[in-house]
Amino acid sequence: MRLVLASASPSRRMILNSAGVQPLLRPTQVDEEAIAASLGNAPAGEVVAALAQAKADAVAAEYPDDVVIGGDSMLLLGDKLQGKPLTVENTIQRWREQAGATAELLTGHCIIYGEQRVLETTRTTVTFAEASETDIIAYARSGEPLHCAGAFTLEALGGWFIDRIEGDPSSVIGLSLPLLRRALYSFGLDVSQFWES
Structure with missing residues (x-):
């Protein structure tokens, strides 16, 4: 039995690697904008959960005997839900808005094992530093934050x-180990059975 990660996120893979697991990587593409639009004015937590579920569902049928994990993260700043900035310009603008502010990082998780599933969103409060304009620009130009919620x-x-x-x-990095542990236990599985020996 394996953990199958329906994500291309290097951060999610790193979390599992650091926790002793070498997941099977099966990234999938879903139309995130269409899914979010179909939900209308749904609460932010439901949006990220739906995105995580779409990713897990796209892969789960291929791996009925394994545990499939789908995840999606977005930042809720005020009443605005933000995904990946994708460009240097968008990143600079986002950081000008969030520097010194407090926001919630929402991470949707969909964990599937056979007919069982756990669908849950974690919420973590993040307080951003009053970063200098020079550092904001340098950070954006580093490329690191362009594909990060x-x-x-x-x-x-x-x-x-x-x-x-x-x-x-x-959860802020991209995958809640406590939530994953609770899901595995609810499926009658132990965390240690997924550790690399």
Whole structure:
């Protein structure tokens, strides 16, 4: 039995690797904009959960005897839900808005094992530093935050610009180990059976 990660996220893979697991990587493409649009004015937590579910569902049929994990993260700043900035210009603008602010990083998880599934969104409060304009531009130009929810990482260069988090740090990086552990237990599985020997 394997953990199958329906994601191309190097951060999610790194979390599992650090926790002793070599997941089978099966990244999938879903139309995130269409899924979010179909939900209308749904609460932010439902949006990220739906995106995670779409990714897990796209892969799960191929791996009925394995545990499939889909995930998606977005930053809720005020009432605005933000995904990946994708460009240097968007990243700079986002950081000008979020520097010194507090926001919620929402991570949707869909974990499937056969007919069983856990669908849940974790919420972690993130307080951003009052980063200087020079550092904001340098960080954006580094390329690191372009494909990250909320235009930041916790575990790399972005760590310089995060003053505080309240909640699950692994969830901010992209995958909640506590939530995954609870899901595995609910399926009658143990975490240790997925560790590399």
